[in-house]
Amino acid sequence: METMLSILVGVLFTIGTYLLLSGNLLRIIFGTSILSHAVNLLILTMGGLKTGAPPLLGLGRSTFTDPLPQALILTAIVINFATTALFLVLSYRAYKVLGTDDTQLMRGNENE
Amino acid sequence: MHTLHFIVLCPFLFALFVPLLYKYLTPRVHTGWFVLLVPITLFLYLLRFVPRISEGNNLLRSVPWMPSFNFDFTLYLDGLGLIFGLLITGIGALVILYSIYYMSKHTEALHNFYVYLLLFMGAMLGVVFSDNILLLYVFWELTSISSFLLIAYWYQRERSRYGAQKSMMITIFGGLSMLAGFIMLSMITGTYSIRDMISHVGDITSDSLFIPAMILILLGAFTKSAQFPFSIWLPGAMEAPTPISAYLHSATMVKAGIYLVARFTPVFGGEAEWFWLVSGIGLVTLLYGSLNAVKQTDLKALLAYSTISQLGLIMSLFGVGSAALYFTGSDESSVYAVAVLAAVFHLINHSTFKGALFMVVGIIDHETGTRDIRKLGGLMQIMPVSFTLALIGAFSMAGLPPFNGFLSKEMFFTAMLDASKMSIFNMDTLGALFPAVAWVASVFTFIYCLVLVFKTFRGKYKPERLDKKPHEAPLGMLIPPIVLASLVVGIFFFPNALSKYFLQPASHAVLPGLPENVFAKKISAWHGFNPELIMTVGVVLFGILLYRSRKSWVGLLRRYPEPLTLNSFYALGLERGEEGSRFLTEKYMTGSIRDYIVYTFGFLTLLAGGALLVSNRLSFSSVNNAPITLFEGAIAVALLTASFAVLFAKTRMASIIALGGIGYLVSILFVIFRAPDLALTQMVIETVTTVLFLLCYYHLPKFPKAAGRMPFKPLNLIISLGVGATVTLFALASNGNRMFEPISSYYKNSYELAGAKNIVNAILVDFRGIDTMMEISVLSIAALGVFTLIKLNLDRGGKNEETK
Numbered sequence: 001m002e003t004m005l006s007i008l009v010g011v012l013f014t015i016g017t018y019l020l021l022s023g024n025l026l027r028i029i030f031g032t033s034i035l036s037h038a039v040n041l042l043i044l045t046m047g048g049l050k051t052g053a054p055p056l057l058g059l060g061r062s063t064f065t066d067p068l069p070q071a072l073i074l075t076a077i078v079i080n081f082a083t084t085a086l087f088l089v090l091s092y093r094a095y096k097v098l099g100t101d102d103t104q105l106m107r108g109n110e111n112e
Numbered sequence: 113m114h115t116l117h118f119i120v121l122c123p124f125l126f127a128l129f130v131p132l133l134y135k136y137l138t139p140r141v142h143t144g145w146f147v148l149l150v151p152i153t154l155f156l157y158l159l160r161f162v163p164r165i166s167e168g169n170n171l172l173r174s175v176p177w178m179p180s181f182n183f184d185f186t187l188y189l190d191g192l193g194l195i196f197g198l199l200i201t202g203i204g205a206l207v208i209l210y211s212i213y214y215m216s217k218h219t220e221a222l223h224n225f226y227v228y229l230l231l232f233m234g235a236m237l238g239v240v241f242s243d244n245i246l247l248l249y250v251f252w253e254l255t256s257i258s259s260f261l262l263i264a265y266w267y268q269r270e271r272s273r274y275g276a277q278k279s280m281m282i283t284i285f286g287g288l289s290m291l292a293g294f295i296m297l298s299m300i301t302g303t304y305s306i307r308d309m310i311s312h313v314g315d316i317t318s319d320s321l322f323i324p325a326m327i328l329i330l331l332g333a334f335t336k337s338a339q340f341p342f343s344i345w346l347p348g349a350m351e352a353p354t355p356i357s358a359y360l361h362s363a364t365m366v367k368a369g370i371y372l373v374a375r376f377t378p379v380f381g382g383e384a385e386w387f388w389l390v391s392g393i394g395l396v397t398l399l400y401g402s403l404n405a406v407k408q409t410d411l412k413a414l415l416a417y418s419t420i421s422q423l424g425l426i427m428s429l430f431g432v433g434s435a436a437l438y439f440t441g442s443d444e445s446s447v448y449a450v451a452v453l454a455a456v457f458h459l460i461n462h463s464t465f466k467g468a469l470f471m472v473v474g475i476i477d478h479e480t481g482t483r484d485i486r487k488l489g490g491l492m493q494i495m496p497v498s499f500t501l502a503l504i505g506a507f508s509m510a511g512l513p514p515f516n517g518f519l520s521k522e523m524f525f526t527a528m529l530d531a532s533k534m535s536i537f538n539m540d541t542l543g544a545l546f547p548a549v550a551w552v553a554s555v556f557t558f559i560y561c562l563v564l565v566f567k568t569f570r571g572k573y574k575p576e577r578l579d580k581k582p583h584e585a586p587l588g589m590l591i592p593p594i595v596l597a598s599l600v601v602g603i604f605f606f607p608n609a610l611s612k613y614f615l616q617p618a619s620h621a622v623l624p625g626l627p628e629n630v631f632a633k634k635i636s637a638w639h640g641f642n643p644e645l646i647m648t649v650g651v652v653l654f655g656i657l658l659y660r661s662r663k664s665w666v667g668l669l670r671r672y673p674e675p676l677t678l679n680s681f682y683a684l685g686l687e688r689g690e691e692g693s694r695f696l697t698e699k700y701m702t703g704s705i706r707d708y709i710v711y712t713f714g715f716l717t718l719l720a721g722g723a724l725l726v727s728n729r730l731s732f733s734s735v736n737n738a739p740i741t742l743f744e745g746a747i748a749v750a751l752l753t754a755s756f757a758v759l760f761a762k763t764r765m766a767s768i769i770a771l772g773g774i775g776y777l778v779s780i781l782f783v784i785f786r787a788p789d790l791a792l793t794q795m796v797i798e799t800v801t802t803v804l805f806l807l808c809y810y811h812l813p814k815f816p817k818a819a820g821r822m823p824f825k826p827l828n829l830i831i832s833l834g835v836g837a838t839v840t841l842f843a844l845a846s847n848g849n850r851m852f853e854p855i856s857s858y859y860k861n862s863y864e865l866a867g868a869k870n871i872v873n874a875i876l877v878d879f880r881g882i883d884t885m886m887e888i889s890v891l892s893i894a895a896l897g898v899f900t901l902i903k904l905n906l907d908r909g910g911k912n913e914e915t916k
Contacts, residue, residue: 001738010840017832049738054786055871065786066856071875082894089898101813103705
């Protein structure tokens with residue numbers, strides 16, 4: 001299971017990186033989203049999979065999956081959401097102001 | 113604090129008051145009169161030390177500066193330092209007196225001038241009195257900086273700025289190499305004190321850092337003293353006001369390198385590398401300077417090249433003198449010790465006559481408005497005093513009696529003849545070059561001295577070519593060169609008083625291991641018929657002959673191609689350096705974000721992936737792996753499909769939906785892997801994100817129309833595959849190498865410790881609550897950012913939209 005997930009994470013990384021390199025603002029945002037999914041899965045995989053019950057004491061079980069990676073991922077998800085939202089609005093604004101979404105055309109400033 | 117510290121710090125302290133004096137007392141009193149007090153006081157004060165230094169009672173005074181680094185403000189006064197101290201303050205006083213008449217109090221920014229001059233004087237005193245090499249370096253760079261400020265004193269002129277920049281570049285380059293050499297020396301010896309180093313010479317010469325340290329320190333000395341090929345800054349520095357040229361660029365700063373060589377002779381001397389570098393470069397500089405001086409038409413340029421040449425002479429004498437250390441203990445050492453005596457002697461002589469000559473040239477410039485030899489002539493009747501002074505200075509420089517240059521020139525020939533008989537350092541093959549080069553250079557020295565005097569003061573008077581009607585300079589301007597010229601003559605007649613009180617203690621400081629009596633040689637004007645005298649007669653005869661026929665051969669010297677001069681190499685080097693770095697920067701700083709991402713990920717793949725492969729840590733183990741069920745496999749396949757769909761989607765809508773699909777599939781994975789809170793959050797967040805994308809849908813830019821599908825770029829694919837492979841390899845390798853048990857068993861106590869049954873929530877708000885607080889801040893800041901981006905409408909942005 002871990003091996004399969006590691007490869008899956010690698011494929012997600014490949015796709016995310018490829019999207020980042022595309023030079024199109026919207027695709028870059030898609031790329032960062034995929035990358036963040038990949039990272040979350042990677043953290044979870046590294047913590048070990050399916051070694052016990054969900055980390056809830058009320059279930060009356062003696063072994064749990066590792067709760068710490070879950071807490072870390074929970075934080076990461078929220079932060080990722082915040083940055084994605086900001087990037088989205090930023091790209092919207094950049095498109096409005098500059099009239100393009102091609103990062104190749106977005107260099108320098110008008111003073112140059 | 114001792115008075116020695118006061119001597120060094122006094123100019124700096126006085127420099128603080130100069131602007132006030134200038135502000136409140138100009139134009140009633142020339143600021144220079146106040147400044148004049150400083151060098152006079154210091155000179156008289158230093159004179160008091162002469163008797164005790166000549167008896168060998170050197171002075172060492174230390175004040176802690178950074179005690180934890182062993183970096184103390186340690187000053188040391190011995191014969192060598194005293195000579196330099198007296199030159200600096202004595203000639204400093206004369207130059208300031210001269211500048212009072214040279215610099216107009218109505219038109220010049222005198223406060224700048226005297227502040228820089230005092231800074232320089234203090235720094236120079238610091239250089240020659242420092243015992244701590246780091247302290248020496250501090251003062252060394254201060255002289256570079258104050259010299260830079262002084263050369264560019266008339267900063268409105270482009271040539272001044274160019275000259276200042278050039279001298280700064282070269283001397284700072286040398287200064288930094290010297291610092292590196294100093295650090296190596298202190299690594300070898302474990303001390304910063306020059307005196308301690310000298311007492312541990314044996315350990316130094318056997319160290320592997322010995323040669324690098326020597327070369328780096330010599331780089332510092334050669335750049336500062338304008339030795340070949342670093343001499344190019346000195347003619348450029350002639351854009352400074354003449355008092356500055358007289359002070360810095362003939363008598364003091366350019367001798368700092370000489371001082372350094374003399375000071376470190378006990379450390380490095382006696383080695384073949386030191387001997388050859390110092391004396392070889394000195395002789396090359398001597399010849400180069402004298403050849404170049406002959407063809408100059410500007411008087412200051414001529415003097416600049418003659419300074420270069422004379423510094424080369426002194427340098428070569430110190431080189432030859434260092435051989436005495438090789439013979440320590442035997443009689444032969446006294447033969448070469450004479451060279452050091454001659455070097456110190458010529459150093460003093462050069463300061464006197466060159467200072468006087470610069471002042472005379474300044475007077476000519478001041479009174480006629482030009483320094484061009486072609487415009488000058490026939491000034492003898494008009495300026496008889498200046499003529500006399502120029503004659504004394506120039507003939508002393510040429511090495512004629514009855515002037516002090518004659519004595520040191522004779523000693524120079526003696527030293528070179530002795531050097532040619534040397535049996536060590538391969539001198540038996542190349543030794544004959546030494547007197548030959550010295551003789552040829554002396555002939556050219558003789559010629560340019562004749563040019564200096566006779567082309568300026570004799571010949572036809574050409575009043576129509578001069579800007580002003582020339583007349584003799586005011587008395588105040590003439591006094592300083594008169595004092596120097598009388599020293600020139602006085603030293604010739606009484607050299608042995610000078611020798612006893614100054615030359616011998618200084619030579620002893622340069623060659624400390626030798627017995628005192630080797631230096632007690634009588635310097636006499638008449639020393640019998642010997643090769644030296646014949647050489648001098650030859651110099652005079654050939655010099656007069658060549659001077660007469662100067663017109664026929666000087667053209668040959670001038671025909672030397674301009675692109676092959678050191679100056680054009682320097683200019684070309686600067687230009688190429690700028691072009692090269694611009695080219696390089698423009699090559700990789702493309703301004704395209706894609707390129708920078710390529711660099712980042714490329715390095716990630718190469719360094720991280722490469723390190724993983726090289727370090728041989730790739731061991732996989734699937735022992736602890738959980739089994740794969742059909743359901744999980746199906747979800748993984750669906751995940752892959754959805755992500756490829758994002759990649760290949762032609763429209764935005766398809767991409768957004770596929771991305772949402774990925775999010776929901778990930779949350780299903782969270783469910784499988786027993787993470788209920790994660791699944792919940794992921795589900796909600798994914799929904800909100802998708803809604804956000806859809807909300808913005810109509811405002812979002814469309815995918816490029818030409819090709820809905822992304823254009824394929826092989827490099828992108830390679831980089832992406834590299835990143836994916838690296839991450840996979842890392843994941844697999846770290847999964848197979850679990851080092852120790854996770855700490856998570858501790859969190860089983862969450863009910864007892866925190867009163868919570870949901871462990872993940874307990875971690876989030878109790879055990880690691882600060883993370884959560886910050887995460888809330890992130891969310892708030894993002895919300896504010898989104899709000900601002902939508903609402904804020906700056907004028908500039910508005911204008912932009914209008915222009916589109």
